Amino acid sequence: MSQPTSRSALILIVIAQFLGTSLWFAGNAAIPEISKILGEPELTASITTAVQLGFISGTLIFAILSIPDRFPPNKVFLYSSLLAAFFNLGITLLPLHLFNLLIGRFLVGFFLAGIYPVGMKIAADYFQKGLGSALGFLVGALVLGTAFPHLIRALDLQFxxxxxxxTTSILASLGGILIGWKVPDGPFRKPSPKFDWGVIPRLSKLPALKGAASGYFGHMWELYTFWAFVPALVAYFSSQPTQTAFNAYLSFAIIGVGAISCGIGGLISVKKGSNTVALFSLVGSGICCLILWILPNSPDYLWIGFLLIWGMLVTADSPQFSTLVAQATPSEYKGTALTLVNCFGFSLTILSIQFAQFLQKWLELTQVLSLLFLGPAVGLLLFKIFKNKKEALSPSLPAS
Known part of the structure; x- marks a missing residue:
């Protein structure tokens, strides 16, 4: 297999990442029809949580076994894409029961662990400089995929x-084949030769890694809860909340605009550094949380513009914190670190969403989401604490 240039490899990874992660919210796009068939009025939370739990389980196992570092990441991506596509397709082949649906979505989430973080690992193997820009486009593809179900609903396509x-199973399979066939090991890949139980404890001793991970966790506490409640926010502010098509288009725009900010933030990081872009975005999105408290009863142009700005800021730090995680980790353990940080970050999203739903018993929606500022605030505080710690470790991973 001929070695592609870094630029051509990035293009292929971004395309494959979008195709593979199309599986993530396929269940959400099909919810209206499935709900009618099963007689279940509300499946969004159950289906979304099943995928998230699968992804968390997958990333934990992949990280403990150091799979992205011990094995060729393009093969991990390929086999994970094919297996995720298989279990996604299996939902249509088995009798449609809630149990089968949730198990199928869980297994899809499990093998997405070999697509999303492993895609970032492959990008890191091709870029030493400009990794923030590369991951900006990569995460942007995921953001666009996240917004896609809202566009499907807005178009009211009778699929x-x-x-x-x-369709999503075919797309994911094509994405996996694209990586497995066209994207060999990157020039900066340094494989981990053997399984080592002590890798994760030793990674936890790297202050720069802990700082980057803390910022990422603060960002994740806010991100998915914001995304989950975007439709409800639009309906809350809209003067005509029953216009479901308009609200769905607007929800797509508010989430999807984050794909643009990820790309722009990545380009800015080349000159200003990932650290600057990540912190600016984290602080900005935290401020948006607080502004939300005083926003009700605003004219349409104001709240729509505000939510679009928030949609940009809430995502732009994600690829940059992932870049900082990769840069803080020795080459032979980048895949393990990225996968582990994803695992803990997505675990926080479930806690945050459930906490927000719990608080809605007593607080207005805007008040509940205003409290999301705690994530960016704590993340920023811990990031600064670890950054200010004197780096006493050598550039390589400390010995056990």
Whole structure:
């Protein structure tokens, strides 16, 4: 297999990442029809949580076993894409029961652990300089995929729910084959030669890694809860909340605009550094949380503009914190570190969403989401604490 240039490899990784992560919210796009068939009025939380739990389980196992570092990451991406596509397709082949649906979505999430963080690992193997820009485009592809179900709902396309699952399975398979066939090991890959139980404890001794991870965790506490409640926020502010098509288009725009900010933030990071972009975005999105408290009863142009700005700021720090994680980790353990940080970050999203739903018993929606500022605030504080710690470790991973 001929070695592609860094630029061509990035293009292929971004395309494959988008195709592979199309599986993530395929179930959400099919919810209206599945809900009618099963007689379950509200499946969004259950289906989303099943995928998230699968992803958390997958990333934990992949990290403990150091799979992205011990094995060729393009092969890990390929096999994970094919397996995720298989279990996604399996939902249409088995009798449609809630149990089968949730198990299928859990297994899709499990093998997404070999797609999203491993895609970032492959990008890191091709870029030493400009990694922030590369990951900006990569995460932007995921953000666009996240917004996509809202566009499907807005268009009111009369696709069978099975067609959605078939299509996303084909796309994910193509993405995996693209990586496995066209993107060999990057020039900066340094494989980990053997399994080592002590890798994760030793990674935890790297202050720069702990700082980057802390910022990422603060960002994740806010991100998915914001995304989950975007439709509710739009309906809350809208003067005509029953216009479901308009609200769905607007929800797509508020989430999808984050793909643009990820790309722009990545380009800015080349000159200003990932640290600057990540902190600016984290602080900005935290301020947006607080502004939300005083925003009700605003004219349409004000709250729509505000939510679009928030949608940009809430995502732009994600690829830059991932860049800082990769830069803080020895080459032979980048995949393990990225996967582990993803695991803990996505675990926080479930806690945050459930906490927000719990608080809605007593508080207005805007008040609940205003409290999300605690994530960026704590993340920023811990990031600064670890950054100010004197780096007493050598550039290589400390010995056990």
């Amino acid at each position: 069978s729910w099975k067609f959605i699952f078939w």
